[in-house]
Amino acid sequence: MKTSSNRIEDFRVELTVVIPADEIEKKFNENMSEAIKDLNLPGFRKGKAPKNLLEQQISREKLWDITRKDIIDDTLTEATEKENLRILSTEEVNQDDHTPGEDFTYRARFRLMPEIPDFEYKGIPVKVEKIDITDKEIDLSIENLRINWAESNPITDRPAQEGDWALIVLEGKELKRIFLPGESGAKKKMFPISQLSVEIGRQRGIVWLDKEIVGMKVKEKKTAHITMPKDFINPPLDEDAEIEAKIELQWLEEKILPEITDDYLVEKKIAKDIGELRKKIREDLESQAKAFEDEQVVQKIHDWLVENVEFVLPDDIIESKKNEITERLRQEYHQRGQDLEMILKRVDDQAIKIREEIRKQSVELARLDFLVPHIAEKEELTVSQPELLNYIQMIAQQTQLKKHQIKKLMEDTDFLMHTYRSILSRKVTTFLLNHAAREYIEVDSESDEDENDSGGLIVTG
Template sequence: MKSTLEPQEGNKVKLSIAVDEAEFEADIDAAFKRIAREVRLPGFRPGKAPRKVLEARIGLEAARGEAFEQAVPKYYLEAVEEHDVDVIAQPEFDITAGQEGGDVAFDAVVEIRPEITVGGYDSLRVTIPSPDVDPSEIDDRIDRLRESFAELESVERPAQTGDNVTIDIAGSREGEAIDGLTADDYLYEVGSATIVPELDEKLVGAKVDDVVEFTADHPLPDEDPVDFKVVVKAIKEKVLPEADDAFAAEASEFETIDELRADLETRFGMVKKVQASMAVQQKTAEALADLVTDEVPEALVSQEMQQRLEDLAMRLQAQGVGIEQYLAQTGQDQEAFVGELRESAAQGVKVDLALRAVAVAEGLEVSDDELEDEYAAVAERVGQKTAQVRKQLERNGQVSAVRSDLRTRKALEWLTEHVELVDEGGNTIDRDSLVVAPEPSEDDGPEAEAPEATTEDE
C-alpha cells in the first residue's frame, strides 16, 4: 500500500491510497472465506466450500465488492497512522480505480483537528477567591454558632425581621382550606421566606392580636393564587449568648473564645486555600478560551456534547435517575438543557485547542517515561497490569491520543504556574499562600521538623 497526503479547503485533508492487485488479492480471498460461512452449497459444510466453487457459483464481482467494503476502511486507518493525521470526523471515500479488476486506488477526504494560535496566553491574569481569612468571616461563623444557642424571649414591640412569631395561618381558595397552608400555633421566623414572600412583608410591623389578610401566589408553580389569613399570637426575639469564654466552653471543646477563633481561622483558612487552588485551573481555562477567536469545528463540539451527555447519564444512572427525571427535578426544559450543553461543550473545545497551541508554542513534549507513568496510572484504575494497558492502547492505535492528552495537561500546568493571580479586589495573590500545610501526625514528636511545603504543580 502507498499513500499521499494533500491539504484541502475547510480544514480537511485528502488521503490518496493505492493498493497493488497482488496485495488486494488477499482481501478478495478473505472475502470469499467470509461468504463461504454464509452460503450453503450441496456437498460442503458451512465455510468449507473452495474459492473456485464459490467463484463459479456467485462470481468474482460479489467477493470483490465485499473486499472493498472491508478493506478500504482498513487501508484508510493505516494511512491515517502513517501520516499521523488527527481526524475528527468520518471520511468521505471515493473509489478511483480497481472496482472491476487490477490495482485498487481510492481517496479519503476527512476533517482534521485545526491548529490554532492564541495570542496573550503568556500574560494571562485571572481572578480567584482570596485564600486569606478576613476577621469578619470568623465573626460571621461565630455568630452562626451563637444562633444555634440562642434563646427566644417575648417582646412588647411590633415584629421585626429575625423575630420568631407564633401565628395561626389559614390558606384557602374560594373559602376551602388548603392542606399544607393551614396551621395553628405555628412558629415562624420573620424574613425566612419559607412560605410566601408576602407573609414576611405583612408580618414586619405587626403586633400581637393583629390579623393580616392578603392574596399571594401558591408556593408551588402552576397553582392558582391563595387567600391567606394570619393571626399574630406572640412575638419573640432571639437573644444570642455573648461571644465570651463561657460561650466557647459550652459550644466547643475550647476553654476560651480566643482558642475557638484560632481554630475556626485555621480550619476555614484551609478550606479557602483549597477553594482558591481549585479555582486556579478553572479560571485559567476560562481565560484561555476567551483568547480563541477561531470558529471551532462542529464535529468537535458534537463529540464533546456526546461525551458530556454520556458522563452525565452514567452519574445519574448510578443514582437511579434518568435524564428526563433529572430535567424535571432541576426545572429545565430539553431545549434549554441542550443549549447549555452545547455552550459548555464549545467552551471545552476552545480550551482543548488552545492548550494544544500552548504546548506547541512552548515546546512541551511528553517523554517515554511520562507515557509509561500514565500507562501505570491507567492500569491501577482499571485493575490491570501496565503491560496489558500498553499493549491494548498500542493495538488500538491510541498511543498518540494518550500522548496528546498528556501534552495538553502539561500545557495547563505550565499556564497555572505562569498566570497572574489576583483576588476580587485586584490584589496580587502569592502562590505560596495557596499551600495547605500538612497536619502533624501523632507520631511526630515536639522535635519533629515540618515537611517542606510544595505546591500542587511541583
C-alpha cells in the same frame, strides 16, 4: 502504500489510499491461514487435511471482503499521519472496485480540526483577589455555629420581635398586574404563597415583610398593603409589585444560642478548646478561599484563551454548541415558569441580549473545546486506562449504580469518550492553574460580607 489528499472545503478533505497488490494479497493469505486453522474435514485428523481441500471450504469472495476491510482498518490512521491530517471526525470511507491481483484503492472523507496557531499558554497573566482570613471572619463563623447549634424555644406569650423565627401563611392579590420580564400579556401567578419560614430582622432583602410580622402574636391575622421590590424574585420583575397581603402567624420560636466554652466543645466532642476550634475554622476558611481563588483564575484563564487565541471555527460546530446552550437555558426558564422560545421570537432588548449572549457563549465554549486538547497534545497529557476506570468507579459509587449498569456504561463508546475528555480537561486546567502568572489585588472583605448576606427566606409550601 501511496496516499494523496484533496481539500473539498475549508474543514473537509478527501484522502485517497492505494494499497499495492502484493500487500493486500499477503493480508488475504494471512486471513486464509487463520480461517482454515480450526477447520476439520471428515476422514482427516485435525490439522492433517490438505490445505487445498480446506481452502475450498472457505468463500474466497467473503474472505476478500474481510481482507479489504482489514486493510482499511490497518492503514487508515497511518495514511492520515502521512498526509499530516488533523482529523476531527470520519464522514465516510468508500472502496473502489477491486479485482484480486490488482492494487486496492479506497477513499475516506474527513472533517478537519481547526488550525490553531502556536501560542504561549504558560504564564497566562491573571489578576486575582487576595483573600486574607481575619479574626473578624472567624468570630462571624463561630457566631453562625452558635445559631446552628441553638436550641429552639416555642413562643406563645409575647409578640414577634427581631431575631425570632416565624412560620407564616402569606396570601395576597396583586393590586396591579405583574408581568414576567419581556413577556407582555403573560400574567405571573405569584399568589397565594402557602407558607414562608422567616428569620425576622435578618432579611436585608425583604424588610418589607419583616416590619409587618414584628408585633404579631401566634395565630394572629392581619391585612397589609405592601410594595414588593421588583428584584425580590429572579429574574426580576419589570417594576415593583403592589400587593394586598393577608398574613397569618402560625408559629413563633426563639433560638437559645449556647455559650461557646472549652467545656461545651469537649462535651459536644467538637474540639478540645476554643483555640483548636478557631484553628479548624481558619483552615476551612482558607481552603474555601483557595478554592474560590482557583475558580477565579480558571475563569480568567479561559477568558484569556478565548480573547487572545484567534482561529476559524466551523459554522456547524458553533451551531451545535448554540443548540446545547439554548436547550439548557430553555429548561432553566421552564423551571421558572417562562417560555424561552416565546421570548427569543420577540425583538425587544431582552430577547436581543439573550440571543447575543447565547452566540457569544457558543463561540467561547467551542473555542475551549479545541484549545484544551491542543494544549494536552503539546504537553503530552493523556488519560490512562486505570485513571478512566477509577473515575468511572467513583461515579458509580456516588450514584449507587448496580453492576449491570456499570457494565452498560463501559460498553457505551460515547460515555467513555465524554469521560475521557472530562478527565483530560481537568488535567489541562490543573496544568494551566499551576503555570498561571497570578497578580494579587487587595479586596475589601467587609464590603463583600455585606454584599454576600443572603438573608433567610425559605418557601416551604
